[in-house]
Amino acid sequence: MKLRLDRxxxxGLIFFLAFVISMSLIFQFEERFTTENWKSNYTTRYKMVDDLIESQFLIGKPKSEVFEILxxxxxxxxxxxxxxxxxIGDxxxxFSSQKEYLLIIFKNEHVEKVTLAVD
Incomplete structure (x- = not known):
């Protein structure tokens, strides 16, 4: 029996394979945030910054606690x-990309917003 795929x-198979490959690349180059990695791997913080922002881990924390964490x-x-x-490192x-930074914005001494900024 010969398997033949129509157009x-x-x-559909091409799109599925592209999705699987792109997701595996994203997970390969992105890391979960940990305080130890953040403090010790200064030049590769960009790998953790998306996890830190999306998790909203810092929202509502006081400045003193942010200092302990970051x-x-x-x-x-x-x-x-x-x-x-x-x-966050490069x-x-x-292509030559613009430099990015992590911004922590406080209101009444507590984190209100965590975002990326471009230089």
Whole structure:
């Protein structure tokens, strides 16, 4: 018995394989956030930053607890004492990409927002 795929099945198979390959690449290059890795792997924080933002792990935490988890910020916003900036390293890229930073925005001494900023 010979297996023959028609055009619709072939296209479906290609999309399925593309999805599987892209998901495996995403999981290969993304890491789960841990305090130990964040503090020790300064240049590869970009691998953990998506997990940190999406989990909303820091939302509502006081500044002192953020310092314990992430360490001291690399800088503060010039316009506000309530915005801390953390370097996340440079992800590998074929093109020159803009530098990204993790921003922690506080309101009333507690984290209100965690986001990425571009230089």
């Amino acid at each position: 619709k099945n072939t296209i 360490g001291q910020p690399d800088s503060q916003s010039n316009s506000s004492k309530d915005t801390f900036i953390y370097n 992800p590998p890229s074929f």
